[in-house]
Amino acid sequence: MDEATGLEAMLCFELYTASRAMTGLYRPALDAAGITYPQYVALRVIWQRGSVKVTDLGATLHLDSGTLSPLLKRLEGQNLVHRTRGEDDKRTVWVSATPEGMLLEQQLADLPERLACALDLSVEDFTTLYHLLGRVRGTATASNL
Amino acid sequence: MDEATGLEAMLCFELYTASRAMTGLYRPALDAAGITYPQYVALRVIWQRGSVKVTDLGATLHLDSGTLSPLLKRLEGQNLVHRTRGEDDKRTVWVSATPEGMLLEQQLADLPERLACALDLSVEDFTTLYHLLGRVRGTATASNL
DNA sequence: CACAATTAAATTGTGCACAACCTAACGGTG
DNA sequence: CACCGTTAGGTTGTGCACAATTTAATTGTG
Numbered sequence: 001m002d003e004a005t006g007l008e009a010m011l012c013f014e015l016y017t018a019s020r021a022m023t024g025l026y027r028p029a030l031d032a033a034g035i036t037y038p039q040y041v042a043l044r045v046i047w048q049r050g051s052v053k054v055t056d057l058g059a060t061l062h063l064d065s066g067t068l069s070p071l072l073k074r075l076e077g078q079n080l081v082h083r084t085r086g087e088d089d090k091r092t093v094w095v096s097a098t099p100e101g102m103l104l105e106q107q108l109a110d111l112p113e114r115l116a117c118a119l120d121l122s123v124e125d126f127t128t129l130y131h132l133l134g135r136v137r138g139t140a141t142a143s144n145l
Numbered sequence: 146m147d148e149a150t151g152l153e154a155m156l157c158f159e160l161y162t163a164s165r166a167m168t169g170l171y172r173p174a175l176d177a178a179g180i181t182y183p184q185y186v187a188l189r190v191i192w193q194r195g196s197v198k199v200t201d202l203g204a205t206l207h208l209d210s211g212t213l214s215p216l217l218k219r220l221e222g223q224n225l226v227h228r229t230r231g232e233d234d235k236r237t238v239w240v241s242a243t244p245e246g247m248l249l250e251q252q253l254a255d256l257p258e259r260l261a262c263a264l265d266l267s268v269e270d271f272t273t274l275y276h277l278l279g280r281v282r283g284t285a286t287a288s289n290l
Numbered sequence: 291c292a293c294a295a296t297t298a299a300a301t302t303g304t305g306c307a308c309a310a311c312c313t314a315a316c317g318g319t320g
Numbered sequence: 321c322a323c324c325g326t327t328a329g330g331t332t333g334t335g336c337a338c339a340a341t342t343t344a345a346t347t348g349t350g
Contacts (some may be wrong), residue, residue: 008237010257011267012167013186014278019164020307021285022157027308041158055298062162065299067337073300074335089297091345092255102253104275114153119156119284129277132270133159139264139336140166165337172338210329212307219305236315236318236328267341 017135025115033104039075040108042068043097046081047105049094053086062141080104160281170260178249184220185253187213188242191226192250196241198231207286225249 023037026030026032030040045060046052058068072095075081086092097105116126168182175185183206190205193199197282204215220226225246232235242250261271 010186010189011275011278012164012171012182012257012259014275014282015160015167016182016186018278018285019157019160020207021282022160024253024308026286028158033335037161039156040209041155041317043163050344062165064338066301066339069300079172079192087300089346093200093299116156119281121280123279127275128273129281130156130159132266132274132277133156133163134264135270136264136274137159137317138162140163140170141323169338181305198328208306209308211309211331214330231328233314234328238329263313 004035011136022115025118026111029111029115033108034078035075035080035104038063039066039071042071042075043080043101043104047102051094051120054095055092057095075101093128156281167260170263171256174253174256179223180220180225180249180252183212184216187216188220188225188246188249191240191242192247196239199238200238220246226290244246 004130012113026040030037032038041061043055049056053085054068058064059123061068072081074082076083078100079098081095082098084094084096086094104144119126120128158187171182171185176180178185180188186206187202191204194201199210199213199217203209206213207213217226221228226240227243229239229241232238264271266274
């Protein structure tokens with residue numbers, strides 16, 4: 001259909017570009033808040049759970065400590081989160097939002113809904129896409145070729 | 146459904162994780178070939194078109210020179226591509242595959258089909274997902290909130 | 291209790307994504 | 321021809337993604 005690129009049939013490429021386009025949609029609002037998209041999704045988990053172990057955060061976001069350690073350090077540097085070693089198990093680090101970090105939750109509360117609307121998908125298409133993506137992630141994660 | 150994360154309703158997060166899971170599926174084969182996923186998609190365009198201007202490559206992949214310049218430099222360092230300044234317009238740089246780079250095309254020829262099968266999606270689901278992703282990318286790229 | 295195996299984070303190193311800036315080349319107009 | 325605005329790539333700097341290694345704390349077993 002389009003000009004020949006050798007990429008037509010690659011679902012992976014569509015995922016790759018759609019994902020980047022979508023985070024680009026979040027960028028203006030997140031820039032204004034002074035955070036990045038990965039920082040934002042980490043904050044959402046922290047907001048929701050109150051206090052999270054780094055391991056659990058990583059399991060939820062599918063990110064390892066190599067990504068999360070510096071990311072959380074930057075959030076801590078901005079006074080958005082607080083980190084403390086576990087008292088029972090001193091290996092674990094608990095992350096929670098500071099008062100300043102909690103303020104951000106209110107400021108960004110309408111963001112996902114607002115941007116989902118900007119996509120101009122029907123509820124059916126949105127739901128279909130959402131579930132197919134979940135299936136792809138599940139299968140791809142489970143696969144060990 | 147899952148444990149509460151504050152991420153349930155975020156299509157963007159599903160895209161973000163599904164995309165990373167999918168490129169992870171490509172990783173073993175690409176590691177064996179000595180290239181990364183972004184290098185692979187760039188090579189696919191180069192294989193298809195024979196010779197490409199950096200600008201056109203960037204338009205196809207939705208990447209700018211800040212990403213492509215070092216990426217192509219690394220591919221050139223591996224003797225997979227060759228870069229030459231345009232004769233008519235010396236600002237443009239043409240990229241093409243070396244013989245060694247062309248060999249890779251054969252070696253990786255069955256990759257997308259093989260991995261698409263690993264996803265275990267019906268043809269209908271695959272097509273639906275593919276087109277919805279295209280719509281999302283199009284809308285998200287066009288939006289300027 | 292001592293010690294090996296495991297686990298949690300952090301660190302290091304490579305490469306991508308993207309913004310901001312820079313330089314060279316081109317193209318048109320006076 | 322000289323100048324100005326535009327275009328093509330490259331460079332720099334920040335932050336993420338991920339593999340591999342390191343360190344410290346914990347757990348299990350003899």
